[in-house]
Amino acid sequence: MIITDTLGVISDRRVGEGAAEPAIIIRDPAVLAWLKEEFELHWEAADRWFPVPADSPSDRELIERAILRMLSEGSTRDAITRTLEISPRTYTTYMTALRQRFNVKTNEQLMYELGRRRGWGDLTSSG
Incomplete structure (x- = not known):
């Protein structure tokens, strides 16, 4: 998913894979604002992507x-x-x-x- 101030794009396709179906385009400002807010809430609550290990990883x-x-x-x-x-x-x-x-x-x-x-x-x- 990609979200900007004026546009949201949702696709589960990788480049060059799958059918030629278009992505879902979101232009509604209220929906975009909600998606951004949800992302920020989950981002803040998420665990760090690479937690610091207790000792050095192999x-x-x-x-x-x-x-x-x-x-x-x-x-x-x-x-x-x-x-x-x-x-x-x-x-x-x-x-x-x-x-x-x-x-x-x-x-x-x-x-x-x-x-x-x-x-x-x-x-x-x-x-």
Whole structure:
């Protein structure tokens, strides 16, 4: 979702994926104001995206966090592997481990579970 002072756009499609359906466009000032207010309330109540760990995270945890952050931003596998300078096979190994840890089958389910559990603290737990 993108919200400005005069326009709101909601789409669940990534660039180049899915059908050519248009996004939902919101122009009503009252609805935009409500959406902004809701966002601000949730933003203030949210846990920090990267909580400070009690002790230094391992290299594996840092890579997992980077992968999850980039996925949540909509990055593709190719972009993630290039940015983190890891091979596609290494990426697959990390993703397989993360999906098993969160007991999910898809990236979308993984993002949902991560959000539902409200943070990165669950990276070291099995649920």
